[in-house]
Amino acid sequence: MLYREALNKAIDESMAADESVVILGEDVGRYGGSYRVSEGLFSKYGEKRVIDTPIAELSIVGNAIGMAIAGLRPIAEIMTVNFSLLAMDQIINHAAKFRYMSGGKMTIPLTIRMPGGVSRQLAAQHSENYETLYSSIPGLIVLAASNATYAYYGLKSAIFLNDPVVFLEHELLYPMEMEFKELKNFDPFKAEIVKEGKDLTIITYLKMRYDVLEAEKELRKAGIDVEIIDLNSLRPLDIETIANSIKKTKKCVIVEEDHKTGGMGAEIVAQIQEKCFYDLDAPVLRIAGEDVPIPYNRKLELLSIPTPDKIVKKILKWKAENGI
Amino acid sequence: MEYKVIMPILSDTMDKGKIVKWLVKVGDYVKKETPIVEVESDKATMQVEAGVEGVVKEILVNVGEEVPVKTPIAIIDTEQKAAKTEESKPQPQTQSKEETKTTVDIDEILNEIISSPKAVSGSASPAAKKKAAEYEIDIEELQNKGELPKPAHLKDIDEVIIKKYFTPKAAKLIKEYNLDINNFKLDHKIRSEEVLNYIKQNNIPKITKLTPNQIAVIKNVQNSIKKPTFLIFEKINITKKEGIKLTAQIIKALALAMQKNPLTRSVLKENKLLTYPASNISVAVSRDDGLYMCVIKNAEEKSLNEINEWLKEIKTKRLTIEDLSGSTFGISNLGMFGIERFTALINDKDAGIGAFGKMNEGEIKVTFTIDHRILNGVEAAKFVNDFKEEIKNV
Incomplete structure (x- = not known):
């Protein structure tokens, strides 16, 4: 559909x-x-x-x-x-x-x-x-x-x-062919665990879900088993699902298309450290859009937002820098 | 010149477009601004102009079909226009620049990162501190002694815990079986016996990664089972020669019989039968690094001694692609293991394989598995009889 x-x-x-x-x-x-x-x-x-x-x-x-x-x-x-x-x-x-x-x-x-x-x-x-x-x-x-x-x-x-x-x-999702699942018990405020994993939690929403799924394939090749959470509801935020995942993986990355400063990711990080600071084995990584108005030039446009390639690079770099 | 009309990008979100209606037909003369087709995008239906002057040479996509953007949908011959109106120059093919798909090169990224130093400071992550406190581990002390990295993470604390509560032998088992240390009561030094006992009680598997060779073998045997084969059961009489392996004698006789039966020197390739002059035989060889189907080339021209030497060498030599390819028939011998009779799976593209059991008073039971696409029953019977004759004389 x-x-x-x-x-x-x-x-x-x-x-x-x-x-x-x-x-x-x-x-x-x-x-x-x-x-x-x-x-x-x-x-x-x-x-x-x-x-x-x-x-x-x-x-x-x-x-x-x-x-x-x-x-x-x-x-x-x-x-x-x-x-x-x-x-x-x-x-x-x-x-x-x-x-x-x-x-x-x-x-x-x-x-x-x-x-x-x-x-x-x-x-x-x-x-x-x-x-x-x-x-x-x-x-x-x-x-x-x-x-x-x-x-x-x-x-x-x-x-x-x-x-x-x-x-x-x-806007990019409208013409996309997607799997449609019949659901019996639906809660609009519940985040979706898109993929289960044990090494790292990636939190995302909207179109970035698909960039994260692309990146996941490469991360898997590098031996990293990621858990992907799609928020679905941004307010209220399903912090329970996020906290439960971090309790398991101890590491968290947020991928958002929006600008980084004061973004959705900033709020999520704040709630994570309130809820499960002692479960964290590394600082939470935010992969977000650059703090610039979105450029028109296609190359610059892609440079200003996360892409599967950038997501993989940033996660591997973050892991290396933190020794995890 | 031929100009390709492409499915245009009519909206920012359009990936595919559907042809609603062609407004021109093959042979029509069109101007640059002549609308030639109606295209439906995710947003709306729009008319698309020719873009060049010329004659419609070909229509590539039918009404109702949906194709990705930038796919050619029609061809316009711009030469024909040149004959009519000489002053206008042909329009260059101005297609929008192909967007290079972002591909991820893990190796490149890792190389870039590998040299970058740890950029963070601090003593330990919150999770590491929490766990260290639980197990009464003094992070500061261990870091001063250089036994813990700075900052310490969970995996480092886990190692300290393992070192503290497990003997080196037990620690090795923990790693080999990928065990969770929380399954053990950490109040005493745990010995390997206790870990082994836990492994046995919970029936936990040891994890061994398959080697590339093992993966290749799996693929090969899976392909083999798909072949239409039949079996021929026979007994052969053989006189063992001193200092020569039985397998060498079998190879020699088989190579000579193959010379008389061209189909056994043949492989199938895309509806063609390729018949080679040489008797190249794949031999199942058990080596320290696994089982390989090693190929002896021109076995018909080699002496028994040469074949015997080859069998010895191939056990230990460093194998190349050459050593593993080019065969048309195979053998497998389990006689030395006391096996009476068995069947074998055909190797790679070979026409068949002979499976040899143990020698019993000068007699060996053999089973030929034959690829019926290459040899039929009569042809195989003749080959087997030729082999039985040859084996008497080698």
């Missing part, structure tokens, strides 16, 4: 199951979505439930919040996470806070879908990852779907949660 098909299936089934589910965003209707995620939904559910909006991100989220207060379950699509900066006030100051401001009387069952990440030569203004920003906001739930299975079950959960969810996707 294609990643985008899994998202489409989740929205389609949710809309069929519950009339209060609506979607709105730029080109979600007649055009079928910028990444074909909402393909076929306009003709199936009509313009009242599949709403094409003007290019005005603040109003998309603002309208969606209004709908949510009035009893609907809106799914707002922001074309890319880069444009969500325009909707920040609505997301942070309104969506995230209404439950608290109203003393729990009002909930905002809103899902804001947005793709992000470094795609191919979209340059600095269209290549950002803002998961760190959203993950630092109390009142928001932040989910990051790296695969078709989580895209389907995670998005369905997000739609039917009564709190606002920022649902992060990655």
Whole structure:
């Protein structure tokens, strides 16, 4: 199943199951979505439930919040996470806070879908990852779907949660063919152990999952048996799964596409040292994007983010430097 | 000149594109900006322009087919255009630069790193300190004595624990069997007997890595079992010669019989039968470093003494590829181990193999395994009879 098909299936089934589910965003209707995620939904559910909006991100989220207060379950699509900066006030100051401001009387069952990440030569203004920003906001739930299975079950959960969810996707994943697993007990807040191993825990999420899997093949050749954890949920963070893995492997590497300083990895490291400092046999290694706006030039673009090659190199270097 | 129209990259995320509709057919004249095809990407359907002026020579991808980006989808002959409009120059093939796939070269990385010194300081990792405290190990003292590296890690503490609680012999077993020391009660010096007892009680395997030769043998026998074979059971009469190994006599007789039966000097290769003039025989040789199918070349021309010498040399000589290839028939002899009769698996591409048992009053039981693709029953019977005649005279 294609990643985008899994998202489409989740929205389609949710809309069929519950009339209060609506979607709105730029080109979600007649055009079928910028990444074909909402393909076929306009003709199936009509313009009242599949709403094409003007290019005005603040109003998309603002309208969606209004709908949510009035009893609907809106799914707002922001074309890319880069444009969500325009909707920040609505997301942070309104969506995230209404439950608290109203003393729990009002909930905002809103899902804001947005793709992000470094795609191919979209340059600095269209290549950002803002998961760190959203993950630092109390009142928001932040989910990051790296695969078709989580895209389907995670998005369905997000739609039917009564709190606002920022649902992060990655632009390079949409056309990828992926294995789809039927799940019976699904917990959107649980991290996935992608591969079990005993020597080293690698924590990652979104598209970096695939770079880590590539790197793993080489690390295996070098005799390193890695355990790979895909976070799935960035807020709340499944620190239990992480801590249990580190208790076993004693070593941890975080691989993230986003910039290093103040990134997701920094928060994870902080929580690891709070939770399992005495299990660590080496400093935690962060492999992250460089602290620069993403360059347009393809070679520089690849230099600015982790690649399988770089992941392998950095891990081997870190092991050598630490004598582990 | 031929210009290849490629599947364009229509969006930043497009890996593959599907041909929705061809707007031109073979033989059509197109201008640079003529739309020639409709392509569906992950985002949308778009028309693709020819890119050059010319005549459509070939359409490579049919409607409905999906191909990766940059795959040629059509060929335009730009020469034909030149005849019509001479002033315009042919368009250079401006394809977007191929993105070099990032490949990982472990050796290169390791070489780069191997010389880099330990960059960290401090006495021990948190995990190492925790474990050291548990086992009452004084990290500082051991580091002052130079018995622990600085900083110390878990593996270093584990070694200290092993040294402290296990005799050297027992420690060796711990490594050989990859045992977890936590399975032992660490309150006394543990001797090898205790470790062996634990290994026996829990039926723990000793781990030995296969050698490249063993892996090659496994591959060879697995291939062999796939061959359509049949068996011929026979007895041969042989007079043992003083100072000559029986195997040498068998090789000589087999080499002569092979000269009379070209199919036994043949191998199959891609629907062709390659028949060689020489009797090159693969011989199962048990060496200190394993079992090898060593090949004796032109055995038909060699004297018994020469073959006998070869059999002695091959036991210890350093083997090359030459020593292990080029055979068309094989033998295996287990007679010296007292085996009555057995069957053997055909080596590599050989036409067959003879398995020889022990000598009993001048008689040896032999089983030939024959590749039926090369020799049929009649041909094999004739060969075996020729061999029986030859063995009487060597």
